[in-house]
Amino acid sequence: MAGTDNKNxxxxxxxxxxxxxFWCVEAIFERLEGVADVRAGYTGGNTENPTYEDVCSGETxxxxxxxxxxxxxxISFKQILDIFWKAxxxxxxxxxxxxIGSQYRSAVFFHxxxxxxxxxxxxxxxxxxxxxxxxxxTEITPLATFYxxxxxxxxxxxxxxxxxxxxxxxxxxxxxxxxxx
Numbered sequence: 001m002a003g004t005d006n007k008n009x010x011x012x013x014x015x016x017x018x019x020x021x022f023w024c025v026e027a028i029f030e031r032l033e034g035v036a037d038v039r040a041g042y043t044g045g046n047t048e049n050p051t052y053e054d055v056c057s058g059e060t061x062x063x064x065x066x067x068x069x070x071x072x073x074x075i076s077f078k079q080i081l082d083i084f085w086k087a088x089x090x091x092x093x094x095x096x097x098x099x100i101g102s103q104y105r106s107a108v109f110f111h112x113x114x115x116x117x118x119x120x121x122x123x124x125x126x127x128x129x130x131x132x133x134x135x136x137x138t139e140i141t142p143l144a145t146f147y148x149x150x151x152x153x154x155x156x157x158x159x160x161x162x163x164x165x166x167x168x169x170x171x172x173x174x175x176x177x178x179x180x181x
Contacts, residue, residue: 011071011072012036012069012071012072013069013070013071013077014068014111015077015111016043016065016066016067016068016111016143016146017065017066017108017109018043018044018063018064018065018104018106018107019084019087019096020096020097020099020106021096021099021169022040022065022066022153023040023156023157024088024169024170024173025065025066025088026039026156027156027157027158027170027174028177030157031174032083034070034071034074034075035068035069035071036069036070037068037069038067039066039067039149039154040064040065040066040148040149040153040154041065041067041148042060042063042064042146042149043063043109043144044062044139044141045060045061045062045063047060047062049147050062051150052150056101056103058101058102060103062103062147063102063103063104063105065107065109067146068080077118077119078118081118081122081123081126082122082126083177084108085126085131085136086131086177087173087177089106089132090106090123090132090136091132091133091134091135091136091137092106092134093105093137097169105139106137106138106139107138107140108123108139108140109143110140110143111143116140120140123136123138157170
């Protein structure tokens with residue numbers, strides 16, 4: 001991964017995605033070359049400074065998301081989206097596998113008009129590719145406020161690789177996408 005000192009920080013852009021449990025999504029994007037940092041958090045709702053318990057209630061409107069810093073000289077926003085479409089099921093509303101609720105909805109929170117344009121084209125291409133049997137229902141919306149999740153949610157997979165959830169849910173996703181564990 002690239003460094004994030006002040007000199008290099010200027011080269012980085014941000015992207016924010018919801019694709020189910022943020023632990024899974026974080027573990028995927030942390031592995032991409034050109035991605036310098038990935039943070040789990042919440043956005044898209046109406047509660048200020050939500051907690052995990054608030055978001056899990058399904059009443060805040062927030063989504064479990066990851067926000068990442070990436071170097072567009074190494075990996076483009078389009079390439080990141082290509083992984084995003086394959087990393088979860090973007091055809092289900094408010095559900096990813098066994099996790100159900102609006103906080104698990106598929107969403108791209110764009111940071112600029114350029115990202116909006118790229119996201120819309122990418123979603124249309126993914127939908128036409130027949131990667132999924134059903135149409136993609138991912139929400140594409142402007143990023144409002146990103147609230148970092150509690151510290152115990154950050155780098156969850158790296159810190160809890162041997163937990164049952166990581167072994168049963170996250171590791172198969174990583175193997176599917178990267179042919180690794």
